[in-house]
Amino acid sequence: MKQVFHKFGAVSMAFLVLFTTMSFTVNMHYCGELLVDYSFTSHVKTCGMESQTSPINCDSTITKDSCCKDKQLIVEGEDNLKLSFENLSLEQQTFIATFVYSYIDLFETVEESNDSLNYYSPPVLTKDISVLHQTFLI
Template sequence: MLEKVRKIGSLLLALMVLTSTMSFTVNMHYCGDTLVDTVLFKEAKRCGMEVQKPNPSSNACKITQKSCCSDQTLIIEGQNELKVTFHDLSFEQQLFISSYIYSYINLFEGLEQNIIPFQDYPPPLLTRDILILDQTFLI
């Protein structure tokens, strides 16, 4: 069970890093106030209600009509720089990190020689087996 939770957690963290660094666009096409199409990474399909532009070579009377359709593009920028340098941190943060690292390294520093505190004391002499005398046995 713990193995599955660990795999799911690592997958979620990998997806979070991927989505935070990835940039993408969302294109939406509206016809009036109605959303017709929403597409990721490419241009949205048209509804066919766009006003056609008149031929510029003709000298006919030109009446311009406002189109009822509109396009919206939502651009979501990802994070470009993931590596935070030590110099970008404030002085208090730098002080905390350096003191934490110093104390963590010294936590596992070993002694020069192995000290045995009871080295000068001999073990007690066993003259009688007390468990057999009292007839106390673990079953």
């Protein structure tokens, strides 16, 4: 049972480190208030209403602003996992020192010795049981 909890704790800590260091990007395309497409890996597909140019006069390009928006959600993971103890304040260092000092004896093993068996003498046999029952090893 102890090994199962140990393995479960190790796997959960590994997933915790994996998910805190993982970074990803979500690209989303909105048409008005409606989400048209989203993608985790590449650019999103558009609805075709981004910018419309008027083909009446080639010299003047009139662009109409569309109701479409592209949004990008970026989640960056933690890059620096090693904590440095130089940046700790005096109160934090004191807390760590007292925590370690008070709980260091909880995890030491205590050997129990059973001395009562060292001085045990077997009982005196009044009759030889193997002769009495006539059972002999050949």
